[in-house]
Amino acid sequence: MISRNNAVASQTLHPGRYRVVLRVNGREVLTGWWDDPDVADAKCGSYIEEFKDQAGAAVRLTEADDSGREWELHSWPPSAVSRA
Numbered sequence: 556m557i558s559r560n561n562a563v564a565s566q567t568l569h570p571g572r573y574r575v576v577l578r579v580n581g582r583e584v585l586t587g588w589w590d591d592p593d594v595a596d597a598k599c600g601s602y603i604e605e606f607k608d609q610a611g612a613a614v615r616l617t618e619a620d621d622s623g624r625e626w627e628l629h630s631w632p633p634s635a636v637s638r639a
Contacts, residue, residue: 571588571589572588572590573589573590573596573628574587574617575595575602575614575615575616576614577602577606577613579612579613581611596616596628596629599614599616602614603631607631613630613631613632614631615627616628
């Protein structure tokens with residue numbers, strides 16, 4: 556499931572365990588949730604490939620537990636860890 560420009564809804568009601576977020580200049584512009592880690596990882600890679608030349612783009616893959624707590628599995632570019 557992908558939601559464009561709907562960060563609040565995606566953070567309060569998510570249909571999967573793995574989340575990929577695309578930010579441009581610090582603004583969340585695309586987010587998606589998946590139950591399958593392989594699908595989420597593939598989406599993360601495809602977003603990186605698609606937006607790698609866009610200035611200010613950052614992609615982050617996280618996993619969430621049942622309480623909604625998230626932790627990072629991957630981020631791009633590497634300096635995006637503290638921004639995403």
